[in-house]
Amino acid sequence: MAGRGNxxxxxxxxxxxxxxxxxxxxxxxxAFARSLCGNREQADDLVQEAAVRAWSARSSFTPGTSMxxxxxxxxxxxxxxxxxxxxxxxSLASEDVRDWVPPEQEGHIHIADVERALARLNADRRAALxxxxxxxxxxxxxxxxxxxxxxxLRSRVSRARRDLEMMLDGTMPAExx
Amino acid sequence: xxSQADRPGDGGKKPAAHAxxxxxxxxxxxxxxxxxxxxxxxxEEPLPPSFDSLLKKLDEENGGQG
Numbered sequence: 453m454a455g456r457g458n459x460x461x462x463x464x465x466x467x468x469x470x471x472x473x474x475x476x477x478x479x480x481x482x483a484f485a486r487s488l489c490g491n492r493e494q495a496d497d498l499v500q501e502a503a504v505r506a507w508s509a510r511s512s513f514t515p516g517t518s519m520x521x522x523x524x525x526x527x528x529x530x531x532x533x534x535x536x537x538x539x540x541x542x543s544l545a546s547e548d549v550r551d552w553v554p555p556e557q558e559g560h561i562h563i564a565d566v567e568r569a570l571a572r573l574n575a576d577r578r579a580a581l582x583x584x585x586x587x588x589x590x591x592x593x594x595x596x597x598x599x600x601x602x603x604x605l606r607s608r609v610s611r612a613r614r615d616l617e618m619m620l621d622g623t624m625p626a627e628x629x
Numbered sequence: 630x631x632s633q634a635d636r637p638g639d640g641g642k643k644p645a646a647h648a649x650x651x652x653x654x655x656x657x658x659x660x661x662x663x664x665x666x667x668x669x670x671x672x673e674e675p676l677p678p679s680f681d682s683l684l685k686k687l688d689e690e691n692g693g694q695g
Contacts (some may be wrong), residue, residue: 467691471688471691480672482671482674487664500683504686586664617660620660
C-alpha cells in the first residue's frame with residue numbers, strides 16, 4: 453500500500469516501535485478527523501479515542517502492512533460508531549442540505565465555504581472523498597478503509613464531488629438523495 | 630495487493646502519484662485546494678495539551694510491556 457506520507461513501514465520490532473509510529477501518525481489523524489468532524493474539539497477527542505483503540509489492539513496489527521491505513525480505518529470506524537450512537541447522521545445530512553446558503557461571492561472559493569459545504573455532505577461520502585483527496589489513499593485503499601466495495605467507494609467520491617461543486621457554485625437543489 | 634488508482638480532482642483519469650506535481654495541483658478545482666489547505670493547516674499544528682494524557686498513557690504502558 454502506498455500514499456503520500458504513507459511510506460512502506462518496517463514492521464515494528466517491538467511495541468516501542470509501534471508506539472513511536474502511532475505518535476508520528478497523530479498529526480495526520482488529527483487532520484483527517486478535523487475535516488471529517490468539522491469541529492476541533494470533537495476531532496481531537498475522536499483521534500484520542502482512536503489512538504487508544506489502536507494501542508489496545510496493537511497485537512492484532514499485521515507487521516509489514518500500512519499502519520497509516522490501519523489507524524485511519526480505526527479512526528473512521530470510531531467516527532461512524534459515534535455517529536450511530538448519537539443517531540444523528542441522517543438527520544444532520546438532510547437538514548443541513550436544506551439549510552445550505554450558497555457562497556456570496558462567485559468565482560472565488562473561500563476556505564470557510566469549503567468547510568461549510570464539507571460539513572453538509574453525507575458522512576459516508578465525506579469520508580470517502582477525504583481519504584482519496586487529502587488522505588492520498590488510492591480508491592482501493594480507501595475502499596478497504598471504509599469496508600466497502602471499490603465501486604461503492606467510487607460512487608461515494610463521485611457524489612461527494614458533485615454535491616460539493618453544486619453547493620459551492622450555488623446550484624445545489626432543495627432536496628438531495 | 631492494493632494498487633494506486635485515479636483520484637478526484639484530476640478527472641479521475643490519471644494514475645495517482647504519492648505527491649501530486651505542482652502542475653497537477655494547478656489543475657485541481659478550487660475546492661480540492663481548499664481541502665488540502667484545511668488538512669495541511671492541521672498537520673502543521675503542534676499537538677495540543679489535551680493529548681498529554683494520551684502520550685503519557687502510551688509511554689507508561691509501553692514501558693510496562695517494552
